[in-house]
Amino acid sequence: MKYYWRIALASAISTLPVSSIQARENNEPMGESRVTTQQVAQQLTQAGIFDSDKWSIKSSDNNYKWVIPPSGNPAASDKPAIPLAAKPEASKKSTSYFKPASSYSTQPESDPPRYVKNLSKTGIDAFKDITWLDVGLDHRTRYEFRSNDIRRTDLTLDQPFLLRSRAYIGIRELLDPFRGAIEFQDSRRYNGKFPHDDRDFNDYDLIQGYGELYFKRALGQDDRNQDRPIRFRIGRMAYEALDRRLIGRNEWRNTTNTFEGFRINLGQEVNDWEVDLWAYQPVKRLLTTFDQRIENQWFYGVIGHWRKWSDIITLQPYYMGLAQDGSKMSGQIDREIHAPALRGYGKIGNTNLDYDFNLIYQFGRNGSERHEAHGYTLETGYTFKHDWKPRISAFYGYASGDRNPNDNISNRFERFFGFARPWSADDYIVFENIKAPKVKLEFQPGKDLRIDGGYSWFWLASSTDRFNNLLDGNNSAIRNPGFNRDPTGRSGNFIGHAFDIRARYKLTANIDTTVGYSHFVSGNFTRNRQIAALGRSPGSSNFFYAEVVVSAF
Numbered sequence: 048m049k050y051y052w053r054i055a056l057a058s059a060i061s062t063l064p065v066s067s068i069q070a071r072e073n074n075e076p077m078g079e080s081r082v083t084t085q086q087v088a089q090q091l092t093q094a095g096i097f098d099s100d101k102w103s104i105k106s107s108d109n110n111y112k113w114v115i116p117p118s119g120n121p122a123a124s125d126k127p128a129i130p131l132a133a134k135p136e137a138s139k140k141s142t143s144y145f146k147p148a149s150s151y152s153t154q155p156e157s158d159p160p161r162y163v164k165n166l167s168k169t170g171i172d173a174f175k176d177i178t179w180l181d182v183g184l185d186h187r188t189r190y191e192f193r194s195n196d197i198r199r200t201d202l203t204l205d206q207p208f209l210l211r212s213r214a215y216i217g218i219r220e221l222l223d224p225f226r227g228a229i230e231f232q233d234s235r236r237y238n239g240k241f242p243h244d245d246r247d248f249n250d251y252d253l254i255q256g257y258g259e260l261y262f263k264r265a266l267g268q269d270d271r272n273q274d275r276p277i278r279f280r281i282g283r284m285a286y287e288a289l290d291r292r293l294i295g296r297n298e299w300r301n302t303t304n305t306f307e308g309f310r311i312n313l314g315q316e317v318n319d320w321e322v323d324l325w326a327y328q329p330v331k332r333l334l335t336t337f338d339q340r341i342e343n344q345w346f347y348g349v350i351g352h353w354r355k356w357s358d359i360i361t362l363q364p365y366y367m368g369l370a371q372d373g374s375k376m377s378g379q380i381d382r383e384i385h386a387p388a389l390r391g392y393g394k395i396g397n398t399n400l401d402y403d404f405n406l407i408y409q410f411g412r413n414g415s416e417r418h419e420a421h422g423y424t425l426e427t428g429y430t431f432k433h434d435w436k437p438r439i440s441a442f443y444g445y446a447s448g449d450r451n452p453n454d455n456i457s458n459r460f461e462r463f464f465g466f467a468r469p470w471s472a473d474d475y476i477v478f479e480n481i482k483a484p485k486v487k488l489e490f491q492p493g494k495d496l497r498i499d500g501g502y503s504w505f506w507l508a509s510s511t512d513r514f515n516n517l518l519d520g521n522n523s524a525i526r527n528p529g530f531n532r533d534p535t536g537r538s539g540n541f542i543g544h545a546f547d548i549r550a551r552y553k554l555t556a557n558i559d560t561t562v563g564y565s566h567f568v569s570g571n572f573t574r575n576r577q578i579a580a581l582g583r584s585p586g587s588s589n590f591f592y593a594e595v596v597v598s599a600f
Contacts, residue, residue: 257282295466448480448509
């Protein structure tokens with residue numbers, strides 16, 4: 048009980064700004080002719096349509112058009128009422144090429160993150176003219192109930208409280224073309240039974256700190272007269288891209304993926320095309336000291352976005368690479384992984400059918416072995432015409448595993464720095480050595496209430512390779528840590544199946560709540576490896592959680 052007072056105190060402190068600060072959205076200037084994706088998302092939130100897992104929009108210069116002065120015609124009191132009403136209506140028509148994916152839990156976090164607001168939009172009169180400063184402050188408390196967690200080597204009941212606090216400050220347009228932002232995060236766990244790790248702990252650290260050169264019209268305009276800028280960032284960055292399965296901030300986890308290096312964007316989200324290039328060194332999360340970049344690794348790549356046909360399909364051809372110099376760090380090997388890929392998503396006419404596919408091939412070297420692997424995800428969904436907006440979907444994901452531990456060829460798919468949460472609600476499964484069919488149902492019975500649930504099945508793609516998270520295997524530095532892999536394949540390949548359900552309710556404009564449950568039933572591989580390691584297998588596990596997120600603005 049000694050930690051509970053700390054938890055209660057931290058949660059109480061986190062709510063203090065909310066009681067005195069209420070967010071207000073100002074109206075668009077009369078002369079503005081376009082609505083940005085972030086503004087559309089805010090309108091859909093108010094209408095009860097927005098799903099934060101599906102539509103958290105990347106930032107662009109257009110996200111802050113309220114700083115642009117209204118065009119010439121001043122409003123006149125003697126104008127007829129009808130034209131005055133019609134003009135704002137016309138100004139809301141969007142010219143953006145961007146269309147969000149309908150697939151489950153794949154939309155990247157916005158840039159800046161959703162909890163960030165422009166200071167002029169916070170509803171505080173004293174700040175209504177400060178349009179050059181972005182601010183954000185939020186706190187999340189999550190209680191978890193985990194029984195027989197298969198990731199652990201001790202099959203017991205664990206009831207931790209996970210606390211995460213974040214703060215953001217960004218400057219834009221005041222010193223153009225120079226801009227910048229910093230974002231701090233503090234992550235802790237209380238009442239947990241297991242040793243500290245970098246999934247739950249990262250005290251008082253900087254997850255973003257970068258400078259940016261932003262040239263608003265460097266590449267002219269697209270066919271819809273939208274500016275096509277060039278943006279160059281350098282410093283520490285945390286962001287998500289594509290469907291989050293290969294680059295993710297990891298919003299579910301208590302700590303955040305971050306990188307140091309540079310990023311160049313040609314164009315922006317509203318344009319018909321955009322190119323995103325980067326070269327980073329991943330940052331190692333250190334529990335109580337300042338995080339440091341991993342100096343012997345480079346993660347680099349390019350993502351193209353083609354939105355000219357976005358009413359039918361958005362195409363995202365991309366390439367990612369990972370280079371590791373084993374000579375610079377004891378116990379590591381040289382690695383060079385190349386991954387060309389193609390993602391596409393869209394809707395099929397007026398049929399209410401949607402789709403999302405991602406095809407990835409990998410080649411290169413993994414120490415003395417040749418690397419040759421592949422992975423893909425396929426999803427199709429149908430949204431019914433009903434007030435609750437029910438969507439039912441079918442998903443299949445595959446990532447190759449190492450077929451033969453002795454053939455000098457590594458077939459294990461490299462998942463880079465992706466987000467594991469879409470694979471399984473209990474966080475057991477990652478994008479590696481996996482075959483995973485899933486069915487999902489999502490619906491919205493009320494303006495502020497969203498519910499989703501599903502059933503999933505999991506098999507090893509290769510019965511001779513590892514199940515990454517089983518028995519704490521992901522914490523091992525060696526390739527075959529033991530009990531999470533059976534090189535003979537005799538333990539079978541069925542990991543298990545799981546049911547999950549989640550309800551999200553927006554309590555106020557600044558408070559979001561989530562409650563979820565998942566029941567996992569072990570397959571023959573999981574049971575056999577637990578028996579080999581621990582002498583017993585409980586056959587199933589349960590995971591329940593409840594979380595509250597409080598945002599100051």
